[in-house]
Amino acid sequence: MRKSIVAVVGRPNVGKSTIFNRLVGERISIVEDTPGVTRDRIYSQAEWLTTEFNLIDTGGIELGDEPLLVKMREQADVAIQEADVIIFMVNGREGITAADEEVAKILYKSNKPVVLAVNKVDNPEMREAIYEFYSLGFGEPFPISGTHGLGLGDLLDQVVSYFPTLDTDVHDEDTIYFSLIGRPNVGKSSLVNAILHEERVIVSEIAGTTRDAVDTPFTKDDQDYVIIDTAGMRKRGKIYEATERYSVLRALKAIERSDVVLTLIDAETGIIEQDKKIAGYAHQAGKAVVIVVNKWDTVNSDEKAMKDFEQKVRVHFPFLDYAPIVFLSALTKKRIHTLIPQIKLASENHALRVETNVLNDVIMDAVAMNPTPTMNGKRLKVLYATQVAVQPPTFVVFVNDPELMHFTYERFLENRIRDAFGFEGTPIKIYARRRG
Ligand code: GDP
Ligand code: GDP
Numbered sequence: 001m002r003k004s005i006v007a008v009v010g011r012p013n014v015g016k017s018t019i020f021n022r023l024v025g026e027r028i029s030i031v032e033d034t035p036g037v038t039r040d041r042i043y044s045q046a047e048w049l050t051t052e053f054n055l056i057d058t059g060g061i062e063l064g065d066e067p068l069l070v071k072m073r074e075q076a077d078v079a080i081q082e083a084d085v086i087i088f089m090v091n092g093r094e095g096i097t098a099a100d101e102e103v104a105k106i107l108y109k110s111n112k113p114v115v116l117a118v119n120k121v122d123n124p125e126m127r128e129a130i131y132e133f134y135s136l137g138f139g140e141p142f143p144i145s146g147t148h149g150l151g152l153g154d155l156l157d158q159v160v161s162y163f164p165t166l167d168t169d170v171h172d173e174d175t176i177y178f179s180l181i182g183r184p185n186v187g188k189s190s191l192v193n194a195i196l197h198e199e200r201v202i203v204s205e206i207a208g209t210t211r212d213a214v215d216t217p218f219t220k221d222d223q224d225y226v227i228i229d230t231a232g233m234r235k236r237g238k239i240y241e242a243t244e245r246y247s248v249l250r251a252l253k254a255i256e257r258s259d260v261v262l263t264l265i266d267a268e269t270g271i272i273e274q275d276k277k278i279a280g281y282a283h284q285a286g287k288a289v290v291i292v293v294n295k296w297d298t299v300n301s302d303e304k305a306m307k308d309f310e311q312k313v314r315v316h317f318p319f320l321d322y323a324p325i326v327f328l329s330a331l332t333k334k335r336i337h338t339l340i341p342q343i344k345l346a347s348e349n350h351a352l353r354v355e356t357n358v359l360n361d362v363i364m365d366a367v368a369m370n371p372t373p374t375m376n377g378k379r380l381k382v383l384y385a386t387q388v389a390v391q392p393p394t395f396v397v398f399v400n401d402p403e404l405m406h407f408t409y410e411r412f413l414e415n416r417i418r419d420a421f422g423f424e425g426t427p428i429k430i431y432a433r434r435r436g
Contacts, residue, residue: 003045003256004163007056007077007079009107010089011072011099017117018146019042019089020057023156027294028404048156049162054256056082056249072099076190082249085113085162087155088138092118092129096136103134113162117155122148142365171257172224172413176218176347179228179254180292181282182264183274187294190330191231191264192216198336213254220340226255252281259347260288260425262339267309271316279317286392288346289323292339297329320416324425346425351390354421360384363397366416373406380404383435393428398435405432 008016016042021055023046046055056079065073075429079086088107090100107114118130133141142158144151171177180188196203196216203218214229255261261282265275282289293312297304310325324342328335363385371420372380388396395411399405410430419426 002379004025004047004053004084005056005082006053006085006087006159007083008025008073008087008089009079009103010119011068011091011103011223012222014089016057016089018387019087019117019119019144019152020055022146022149022152022295023048023055041155045181048160048338051160053160053163065383068099069102072103073106076103076110076120080110080112080399082253083112084164085115086158087117087159088114088131088136088236089117090136090141092121092126092133092143093133095129100136104138106377110153112399113136115155115158115162117151118143119146119430121145121151122313127299138247173225175227176260176343177226177258178262178343178347179213179230179251179258180261180262180264181251181255182266182279182294183278184265185265186262187330188231190260191292191294191328192227194330194333195227195335195339198333213250213412216367221367223342224432225340228257245336249319252285253279253288255285258287260343261285262289262292263320264292264294265313266295267293267327268295277317279320283319283427286427286429288301288350288392289320289427290339290346291317291320291325291326291344293327294330296327297332297334311395322427335364342425349423350392350426351421352393352421352426353390354387354393356386359387360418361415362416362420366413370412371410371427373404375404375406379411380406392426393423393432400435402432410411 008020010016024044044055045059046053060150074158088103090096092309115135116133116138118133118141121127121129122145126144130141130143142151142155144155165212180191182188195201196218198220201218201220203216215226216229217224219225261281263275263282265271279291288291293309293313299309306327314321315326324346326335326339328339330336348434367382372382374380378401383398383400385395385397388394395417396403410432414428414430417423417430
């Protein structure tokens with residue numbers, strides 16, 4: 001089921017980032033610990049009680065140096081287009097400003113649910129500050145304090161109450177959903193066409209168009225797939241042409257709906273910084289990943305060239321060390337047949353569940369082989385492990401004291417698990433927990 005999307009809109013300095021960090025909390029730090037992942041807080045996962053959602057920090061989107069009112073209008077537009085619920089944040093210490101009124105006008109017309117958060121209400125005496133904000137027209141203002149973490153519960157209860165309950169995205173469990181990401185001109189559209197026009201692929205239905213992408217179902221070797229194409233969407237223009245700069249958000253939503261994400265690289269131009277950032281999104285979302293080196297027709301494509309390029313990919317994308325690399329040409333269709341089997345394998349591994357006793361044999365062998373770390377004279381004791389989730393495979397290792405689980409040791413355990421079970425194409429997550 002698609003997670004609901006919440007956008008935070010407000011003037012600079014009202015405290016959006018502060019709130020964002022609080023809501024995203026622990027989850028973002030896990031992600032940021034991954035070496036090589038470019039930090040990006042445009043879009044992150046958050047959760048309130050048992051409800052998970054995606055949070056957009058519209059303030060984090062690069063809007064250049066337009067005047068404030070123009071920026072505010074753009075921010076509000078993104079929120080309206082992308083979010084299910086909008087948190088409109090104002091500053092309780094400053095009162096209503098012209099920019100607040102401008103944003104209010106736009107949001108008001110949108111018919112999206114808006115929850116008004118009055119930030120910097122750091123103590124109960126300041127609560128009176130909220131009354132003037134009734135005049136913005138969004139009902140009850142919620143007083144909060146980002147720095148002290150006050151009022152967030154009530155705010156989020158209200159936000160969550162607006163989440164759409166009807167799930168219109170039908171995600172068939174037996175179907176593999178995949179999307180393609182990569183900077184403009186890497187060949188996303190060309191690859192979509194190449195896949196769909198491959199001889200042994202049966203395109204069963206007319207493509208369905210969602211707000212952000214064109215979904216095309218097809219079958220190959222009795223396996224059903226849906227290809228989620230955002231690039232094609234861009235090319236049909238109209239509304240989306242105007243919002244090209246937000247194509248990242250569109251790609252992120254496609255990733256969210258995918259089991260497998262194909263990260264495209266252009267062999268002709270080589271790897272650039274933007275590629276790493278885009279690849280980071282797939283990794284952060286916890287999806288299976290296949291790296292596709294496209295335009296392989298443009299380079300001297302012998303075995304050695306492939307090895308050299310692979311080496312480069314591994315250096316530039318250390319956080320995707322689990323992702324298989326496929327070299328192909330969308331233009332000449334050379335090696336295109338090597339792609340689908342990798343998508344299928346990555347998807348299977350993403351959903352793989354291992355047996356607890358076998359897992360524990362692996363973990364205990366690992367511990368016997370490589371002594372656990374110590375800190376202040378105290379040694380980590382690994383008691384047992386269990387797989388708590390799939391997509392991606394997630395493991396909890398019960399220990400005497402989670403503080404003693406150094407990330408290098410966690411990495412070591414991850415590698416042992418990978419050696420034992422494969423998991424090619426999928427990230428895996430490991431959490432250390434105190435035995436309760
Ligand atoms: P953004 O530009 O909207 O993302 O705002 P920031 O989150 O960067 O916050 C701007 C400033 O306001 C920072 O100096 C924060 O420390 C401060 N700030 C944020 N939330 C609060 C709050 O609840 N109370 C007070 N007193 N200051 C806050
Ligand atoms: P997108 O922006 O990522 O969707 O990229 P397109 O599919 O529109 O491709 C951008 C350009 O690269 C077009 O001119 C394509 O013809 C070209 N192109 C795509 N794939 C290949 C390929 O495998 N080899 C070569 N030589 N050119 C390609």
